[in-house]
Amino acid sequence: xxxxxxxxxxxxxxxxxxxxxxxxxxxxxxxxxxxxxxxxxxxxxxxxxxxxxxxxxxxxxxxxxxxxxxxxxxxxxxxxxxxxxxxxxxxxxxxxxxxxxxxxxxxxxxxxxxxxxxxxxxxxxxxxxxxxxxxxxxxxxxxxxxxxxxxxxxxxxxxxxxxxxxxxxxxxxxxxxxxxxxxxxxxxxxxxxxxxxxxxxxxxxxxxxxxxxxxxxxxxxxxxxxxxxxxxxxxxxxxxxxxxxxxxxxxxxxxxxxxxxxxxxxxxxxxxxxxxxxxxxxxxxxxxxxxxxxxxxxxxxxxxxxxxxxxxxxxxxxxxxxxxxxxxxxxxxxxxxxxxxxxxxxxxxxxxxxxxxxxxxxxxxxxxxxxxxxxxxxxxxxxxxxxxxxxxxxxxxxxxxxxxxxxxxxxxxxxxxxxxxxxxxxxxxxxxxxxxxxxxxxxxxxxxxxxxxxxxxxxxxxxxxxxxxxxxxxxxxxxx
Amino acid sequence: xxxxxxxxxxxxxxxxxxxxxxxxxxxxxxxxxxxxxxxxxxxxxxxxxxxxxxxxxxxxxxxxxxxxxxxxxxxxxxxxxxxxxxxxxxxxxxxxxxxxxxxxxxxxxxxxxxxxxxxxxxxxxxxxxxxxxxxxxxxxxxxxxxxxxxxxxxxxxxxxxxxxxxxxxxxxxxxxxxxxxxxxxxxxxxxxxxxxxxxxxxxxxxxxxxxxxxxxxxxxxxxxxxxxxxxxxxxxxxxxxxxxxxxxxxxxxxxxxxxxxxxxxxxxxxxxxxxxxxxxxxxxxxxxxxxxxxxxxxxxxxxxxxxxxx
Numbered sequence: 001x002x003x004x005x006x007x008x009x010x011x012x013x014x015x016x017x018x019x020x021x022x023x024x025x026x027x028x029x030x031x032x033x034x035x036x037x038x039x040x041x042x043x044x045x046x047x048x049x050x051x052x053x054x055x056x057x058x059x060x061x062x063x064x065x066x067x068x069x070x071x072x073x074x075x076x077x078x079x080x081x082x083x084x085x086x087x088x089x090x091x092x093x094x095x096x097x098x099x100x101x102x103x104x105x106x107x108x109x110x111x112x113x114x115x116x117x118x119x120x121x122x123x124x125x126x127x128x129x130x131x132x133x134x135x136x137x138x139x140x141x142x143x144x145x146x147x148x149x150x151x152x153x154x155x156x157x158x159x160x161x162x163x164x165x166x167x168x169x170x171x172x173x174x175x176x177x178x179x180x181x182x183x184x185x186x187x188x189x190x191x192x193x194x195x196x197x198x199x200x201x202x203x204x205x206x207x208x209x210x211x212x213x214x215x216x217x218x219x220x221x222x223x224x225x226x227x228x229x230x231x232x233x234x235x236x237x238x239x240x241x242x243x244x245x246x247x248x249x250x251x252x253x254x255x256x257x258x259x260x261x262x263x264x265x266x267x268x269x270x271x272x273x274x275x276x277x278x279x280x281x282x283x284x285x286x287x288x289x290x291x292x293x294x295x296x297x298x299x300x301x302x303x304x305x306x307x308x309x310x311x312x313x314x315x316x317x318x319x320x321x322x323x324x325x326x327x328x329x330x331x332x333x334x335x336x337x338x339x340x341x342x343x344x345x346x347x348x349x350x351x352x353x354x355x356x357x358x359x360x361x362x363x364x365x366x367x368x369x370x371x372x373x374x375x376x377x378x379x380x381x382x383x384x385x386x387x388x389x390x391x392x393x394x395x396x397x398x399x400x401x402x403x404x405x406x407x408x409x410x411x412x413x414x415x416x417x418x419x420x421x422x423x424x425x426x427x428x429x430x431x432x433x434x435x436x437x438x439x440x441x442x443x444x445x446x447x448x449x450x451x452x453x454x455x456x457x458x459x460x461x462x463x464x465x466x467x468x469x470x471x472x473x474x475x476x477x478x479x480x
Numbered sequence: 481x482x483x484x485x486x487x488x489x490x491x492x493x494x495x496x497x498x499x500x501x502x503x504x505x506x507x508x509x510x511x512x513x514x515x516x517x518x519x520x521x522x523x524x525x526x527x528x529x530x531x532x533x534x535x536x537x538x539x540x541x542x543x544x545x546x547x548x549x550x551x552x553x554x555x556x557x558x559x560x561x562x563x564x565x566x567x568x569x570x571x572x573x574x575x576x577x578x579x580x581x582x583x584x585x586x587x588x589x590x591x592x593x594x595x596x597x598x599x600x601x602x603x604x605x606x607x608x609x610x611x612x613x614x615x616x617x618x619x620x621x622x623x624x625x626x627x628x629x630x631x632x633x634x635x636x637x638x639x640x641x642x643x644x645x646x647x648x649x650x651x652x653x654x655x656x657x658x659x660x661x662x663x664x665x666x667x668x669x670x671x672x673x674x675x676x677x678x679x680x681x682x683x684x685x686x687x688x689x690x691x692x693x694x695x696x697x698x699x700x701x702x703x704x705x706x707x708x709x710x711x712x713x714x715x716x717x718x719x720x721x722x723x724x725x726x727x728x729x730x731x732x733x734x735x736x737x738x739x740x741x742x743x744x745x746x747x748x749x750x751x752x753x754x755x756x757x758x759x760x761x762x763x764x765x766x767x768x769x770x771x772x773x774x775x776x777x778x779x780x781x782x783x784x785x786x787x788x789x790x
Contacts, residue, residue: 102749109536109752127537127752237732239750291623292644294733309624435537439751450734453646476538 005031009039041081041384052148057368058087064372065107065118066092067100070322071187071355072119074389075376082375088368108133113362116369120358122164123239125182126433130168134358136180140370151374155396160185163429164356170434170478171260183356184377185395187385190350190427191248192419193339194305194320195312196330199225203311207337211249211280214314214341218288221311230288232301232310237449239441240297243431245314246281246448247351249341251430253277257441258432264480265434265473267466269444270459277341278458282451294449306330314339316353317419318392324413336415338422349426354395393420436476440469523765529758536752549759558735558743562760563767566739569650569725570718573657574711580658581665581710582703588666589673599670606663610656614727617656618643643728646736653737656724661717665710672706673699705782712775716768740764 005026012022026036066072072094079090093115095103101124107115108128120128128134140146141153153161162175164183172179193214195207200217203224208214218230234241255274258265268274285293290304302319304310306328313319317336324334340348357373359366375381379398385391386405399405409416431437447465450456456464473479533545553559584602588595605613620628621642632640643652676699684694700707722741725731731738731746740760747757 105749105752131536131539131752237730237734291639291641292621294644295618295729304624435535436751439753442746442750446732446734449732450646453733455646455734476535477541 005029005035005039006042009036009042041078041380041388051150054086054148054371057365057371059089060365060368061089061091062116062365062369062372063114064090064092065104065115066094067119067355068094068096069119069355070390071385074385074391075381077389078381078384082372085375086371088371090372108360108362111362113360113364115360116363116365117357117359117373119186120183120356122183122354122356122429123243123431123437125164125356125358126166126435126437128358129166129180129182130435133361134182135361135366136182137184137359137370137373138181140359140367140374141181141184146367146370147374148378150379152379152396152398155379155398156185156377157395157397157424159424159428160188160352160354160395163352163354166433169263171258171263171265171432174429174433183358184373186355186357186377187391188352188354188393188395189316189318190352190393190420190423191244191315192317192320192348192350192423193245193312193314193337194317194323194334195337196228196305196308196310196333197335198330198333199228199308199311200335207335208312208339210343211277211341212343214339215280215284215287218284218311222288225311228309228311229290229304230311231284232290232296232304232313233285233293233315234298234301235285235289235293235296235445235449235452237294237442237446238297239438239445241445241448242441243351243353244298244316247430248339248349249281249314250274250277251349251351252341252345254342256430256432257444258434260432261480265432265478266480267469267473269469270462270466275459275462278448278451278462282448282458285452286454289452293452305334308333317350317416317423321392321413321416322390336413336419338419347426348423349430350423351430352427354429434478436472436478440472443468526758526761529754530762532755532758534753534755534758536754545755549755550763553759553763558738559760561735562738562740562743563763565650565735565737566719566721566764566767569653569657569721569737569739570715572650573654573661573718574714576654576658577662577665577714578707578711580662582669582707584662584666585669585673588670591674599667602666603663605660606667608660609723610660611723611727613660614653614656614724617652617659618728621652644733646733649729649733649736653725653728656728657718657721660724661714665714668710668713669703669706672703676702705779705786708775708779708782712772712779715771715775719768719771720764 008017008022008025008029011017017025023036031039066075072092076092082088083090093103100119104118104120104124107118108131120134125134141151147153161181162179164185165175165179165181166172167176167179193208199221200207203221205217205220208217214231220230221228222230233245253273255271255277256268259268260266269278290296290300290310298315298319301310301313301315302323305313305320306323306326308330320334320336323330325331338348340346357376359369359373363369377395379396382391382394382396382399383402383405386394386399386402387408392409394400394405406417431441434440443465447456447461451458451461470479530549531544531546532542533548534542588599588602608616617628620626623629623639623641623644626642629640629642641648643649680698680702681694684698720741721739722745725737725739726742726745729737731742741764744757744760744764747753747760
């Protein structure tokens with residue numbers, strides 16, 4: 001029965017029978033969903049191995065540095081397939097996000113060869129790339145001797161491919177022709193509004209349509225919901241406060257962090273439009289944000305929504321996704337809506353966070369590590385994660401078209417796909433790539449904290465911030 | 481065996497013995513020398529980096545700038561904010577801990593079952609990792625469900641925002657520090673109090689000397705070496721505070737709690753600015769060295785006085 005099941009899934013993978021026919025056949029054979037899923041995954045792995053010598057590095061031992069995340073969980077759940085396909089052994093260290101990037105910096109800055117590949121975000125490669133800590137993956141992707149012919153790099157969403165490629169020139173366009181591919185996108189999140197339908201119904205409000213609406217709805221929830229506050233957004237003294245909802249809304253007003261003239265950068269966050277937007281954002285937090293906003297990271301923003309302590313969040317869409325499941329108090333009550341802050345904008349402009357995989361320049365087995373990376377970012381693994389695990393949002397266009405994945409999401413997370421489709425077109429990294437990203441963006445968050453605490457007026461705060469930033473850019477030789 | 485070889489073998493032990501005798505003092509001090517080198521290597525490395533423009537992600541700019549990192553500090557308001565916050569934090573926490581620690585030690589000075597049990601229980605916070613203590617306090621001061629927020633609400637502070645509010649952030653981290661480290665002062669002073677000679681107190685009791693006089697004129701002067709030792713340890717530790725502040729606020733809100741270690745940590749691990757981070761650590765070392773010198777001189781003076789030298 002097992003062998004016949006194997007034949008059946010192999011025929012499906014080859015395209016000889018349809019999904020419906022395969023499922024019917026499996027049920028005739030008495031195979032359960034889990035067994036069918038296992039056999040299907042195994043057949044896909046075998047098909048993947050057909051045209052490429054995956055056994056080339058048999059016996060090699062790889063070590064990975066991972067962040068504790070559902071993407072890593074999905075990879076670990078499928079790792080046996082990679083091991084059996086390649087004959088390689090893979091071990092890994094997993095760290096919580098609070099300390100993860102410090103661990104990466106410590107490992108790479110000491111030129112340690114302990115880890116061959118590691119999880120990273122695109123912003124981090126603006127440090128790792130120029131420092132010479134990660135390899136340009138174009139050298140691997142474009143080499144047919146190193147990359148599986150079925151890898152289909154073009155299937156990875158173009159905005160994500162571009163967002164993870166930079167030429168190393170401060171202010172240089174992401175994804176330009178001379179850009180180096182510092183990492184491969186693995187899973188990503190775009191920033192959008194997720195709200196508690198029960199609270200919204202109780203208060204009698206509709207999902208917000210623009211910034212002013214967002215402020216009003218948040219204020220009404222705070223006033224009338226009888227406990228929950230209006231809106232959860234990040235507020236800790238970190239660059240991570242700027243990149244989700246804040247930058248997504250800011251970009252929707254066509255505002256930038258810097259202007260670039262003749263390769264020189266100049267701070268641009270003190271324009272009139274920017275000041276007006278900052279005033280609205282600050283007001284919104286003062287009126288309807290969490291009381292201890294200045295300590296809020298994604299974790300507090302998410303758990304408050306899941307616990308019914310907030311009416312809505314403007315953060316990563318997958319945060320709303322995760323809070324609608326598991327043993328969260330409000331599971332099943334969370335809804336999603338695309339959000340364009342600027343009433344004159346045609347569509348949302350969400351800034352994105354892309355969990356990616358990078359290849360350490362200090363690895364002593366780079367080709368073998370690249371085998372792992374291309375497997376982990378392959379269509380087959382992406383599909384496995386999207387169908388069977390919580391690997392959302394997948395980075396491949398073909399996976400977004402997969403019926404099984406779409407049906408699962410639509411059933412368990414109503415409205416999520418609609419939100420994604422309305423938001424994805426305008427989604428990309430809206431920061432200007434430059435080497436002082438973490439210092440300067442953290443200073444932006446610090447200034448925002450001072451404004452919310454009424455320590456400094458918005459206009460004055462932004463002028464001072466721009467002045468400080470311009471000085472630092474000049475000192476680093478990249479300011480105009 | 482030939483005659484020559486006998487005389488050779490006979491002369492070797494004498495030479496060896498002589499060599500061993502001469503080398504012995506050096507061999508004995510070798511472990512100390514190795515430890516010294518082990519301590520000095522990181523220090524010298526940090527001092528060396530502090531003289532460089534060295535950002536890991538701008539390798540092209542790497543080079544010696546001698547004292548520019550330090551000179552830049554002079555006109556940097558963020559640096560002076562860090563100096564001021566670090567000193568205020570250190571002196572306020574140590575002062576509060578001293579008063580409380582001394583008070584508790586005086587209450588527990590008479591050995592009894594209850595006092596011994598209480599002194600053991602009071603040591604529990606000291607056994608908690610400061611970062612964990614900070615996270616615990618973060619939960620207790622959460623405005624939505626924190627027990628402390630609830631309690632202060634009962635006495636009228638319904639919108640008390642603890643570490644999130646720039647006006648109360650220092651107070652909040654001070655409370656956590658005091659909670660963790662007061663037992664350290666208490667146990668040192670308790671040991672000091674219990675080791676004081678009994679005769680002066682017995683004589684004072686016979687003469688009917690008022691308690692306040694005994695405390696200020698007998699107990700406190702005799703306890704001073706212990707107070708100075710405890711203060712020195714805590715001050716050096718406090719000025720290098722990291723875990724409590726970082727776990728609670730990462731140096732915020734704004735720059736309200738941007739103490740030295742947090743700033744240096746961010747400079748290195750997040751901004752990869754090795755030169756500036758090292759320079760900050762060198763300044764912190766200089767401040768620590770200066771303060772410990774004052775305290776140690778004071779402590780030596782008191783010791784001499786106790787021996788009746790001066």
